[in-house]
Amino acid sequence: xxxxxxxxxxxxxxxxxxxxxxxxxxxxxxVILAAPLSITQRVHADSYDDQxxxxxxxxxxxxxxxxxxxxxxQTLQVELDRLTNEKNAIQAQINLSQAQYDKLQRQxxxxxxxxxxxxxxxxxxxxxxxxxxxxxxxxxxxxSKSIGDYVDQQxxxxxxxxxxNTTIEEIKALKIKLEKDKADVQxxxxxxxxxxxxxxxxxxxxxxxxxxxxxDEAAFQGLVSQNQSQLQSIAAQQRAYYDSLRQSSxxxxxxxxxxxxxxxxxxxxxxxxxxxPYCGYQDSYSDPWGLYNRECVSYVAWALSxxxxxxxxxxSGNGNAYxxxxxxxxxxxxxxxxxxxxxxxxxxxxxxxxxxVGHAMIVESVSGSTVRVSQxxxxxxxxxxxxxxxxxxxxxxxxxxx
Numbered sequence: 001x002x003x004x005x006x007x008x009x010x011x012x013x014x015x016x017x018x019x020x021x022x023x024x025x026x027x028x029x030x031v032i033l034a035a036p037l038s039i040t041q042r043v044h045a046d047s048y049d050d051q052x053x054x055x056x057x058x059x060x061x062x063x064x065x066x067x068x069x070x071x072x073x074q075t076l077q078v079e080l081d082r083l084t085n086e087k088n089a090i091q092a093q094i095n096l097s098q099a100q101y102d103k104l105q106r107q108x109x110x111x112x113x114x115x116x117x118x119x120x121x122x123x124x125x126x127x128x129x130x131x132x133x134x135x136x137x138x139x140x141x142x143x144s145k146s147i148g149d150y151v152d153q154q155x156x157x158x159x160x161x162x163x164x165n166t167t168i169e170e171i172k173a174l175k176i177k178l179e180k181d182k183a184d185v186q187x188x189x190x191x192x193x194x195x196x197x198x199x200x201x202x203x204x205x206x207x208x209x210x211x212x213x214x215x216d217e218a219a220f221q222g223l224v225s226q227n228q229s230q231l232q233s234i235a236a237q238q239r240a241y242y243d244s245l246r247q248s249s250x251x252x253x254x255x256x257x258x259x260x261x262x263x264x265x266x267x268x269x270x271x272x273x274x275x276x277p278y279c280g281y282q283d284s285y286s287d288p289w290g291l292y293n294r295e296c297v298s299y300v301a302w303a304l305s306x307x308x309x310x311x312x313x314x315x316s317g318n319g320n321a322y323x324x325x326x327x328x329x330x331x332x333x334x335x336x337x338x339x340x341x342x343x344x345x346x347x348x349x350x351x352x353x354x355x356x357v358g359h360a361m362i363v364e365s366v367s368g369s370t371v372r373v374s375q376x377x378x379x380x381x382x383x384x385x386x387x388x389x390x391x392x393x394x395x396x397x398x399x400x401x402x
Contacts, residue, residue, distance in 0.1 A: 048234060055231045056284055059224055066220035073213040080206040087199040090192055097189045104182040111175045118168045231281055235381075259393030260348055265378070266386045273384035274374055276302055282382035291319045294382035296375055300345050300360040303374070308343035308362075310399035321358030322350045328397050337398040340366050345397040346373055346389070361389070363396070 254263035271279040271294055278285075278293040289305075289312055291298040297319050304310040313331035315323075324347050328334035337344060346361040361373035364386065374386045 048237065051234050052231060053283070055227050055234065056281065059227045059231070059281070059284065062220045062223045062227065066217050066224060069213055069217035069220065073210055073217060076206060076210045076213055080203065080210055083199055083203045083206055087196060087203055090196045090199060094189065094192045094196060097185055097192055101182060101185045101189055104178055104185060108175060108178045108182065111171055111178060115168060115171045115175065118171065228281065235282070253387075261390045261393070262387045264388045268379065268381050268383035268385050270383055271376075274299070274303075274376075275307065276376060276384065278302065282377075288314075289319065290314045290316065294376060296360040296377045297321055297324070299374075299376035299384070300362045303362045304343070304345060304399050305402075308399075309402050310343065311402050312399060321347055321360040324358075324360060324397060325349070325395055328399070332399055334397040334399045337396045340371055340391065340396045341398075342366070343399075345399065346371065347395040347397060348393070349395065 253265040253267075255261065276299050278287045278298060280293060282294040283292040285293055287293055287298045287302065289298070289301040291301055297315075301312045301315075301319075305312045311332055313333075315327055315331055318327040318331075324334075324345065325336075328345065329336075334345070340346070340363050342363050342365060344363045346363060348359040348361075350358050359375070359378075361375040363371055364374050365372040369391050370388050371391060372386060372388055374384065376382065376384055378385045378387070
């Protein structure tokens, strides 16, 4: 009727009843009326369980690998972002250096123009002085207003010449300095561009690793999806198989098997019905009490705790339905009772050919010797249903309030 999470999940028990849910499952449980399942039927039911368990194992492995790759991709992305930021910082430095380089180049160009202009001015001055020198001193003196004027003209020309020579030398010195500054900036610029190129190469390599890891993650997620689809198909086949057994026994809404009898079975409702939250693929993970999801025991543990406010401890690997008779008192302080009331757990012990690991239900209401129960996984589908049962052939357990 249920599957419990083993402490060592790598090794499954050799007896299918301890971990499988088909046969188990209330496969028979409810199977059918008064006739127990045949050996052939149990083997057929177990084949579905084996396939679904194997696929669930594959799904967990693929999902684990996909999660691992997802974490690797995140780590790689962090490094990629760091490289990108560092490359962008270098680019900002390059932009500054390039601006400085361009400014120096403009200053050098302006300086060269100033040198040329001053040379032209000096040449004109020298030319004028040559013309003046071609005039005899007596003629220059005669053309001057006075001797003082003559002397002033000579000193002025000499001063202009000296000033132009000095200016040209200063401008040449400035040009030399600017050329040196430009060369220094070029060295810095070349180094920065080399750093940027190196970072860009690392960035491209890192981006490739990120993309490859993302692709690998997507591939494993694809395998998960494929296996989930396959699991759904096999689960549908299993449900059809159980339906065929139920129909062959007259409908399956009531039955008597040994001392156990049930009636007015509601039929199954999808997972989530009754408020139970641990859906997803059946037996794909364990609940807070260490029980596989969508099994009868998982539903009863949840209902006890969340609906009726009872304390339910972790079953520590002893959560098969038939084990609750002793494990619930040990781990949860439950006691056996003979006057059932709403919120009590109902345990159907092992019934060969019917419930190889028992079945768990919870009391919803009591009317004389008839008890209305709710449950999951009746007929092995991992779904919700209700029905009436007689008080004979079952054990009632009362859990303590929280």
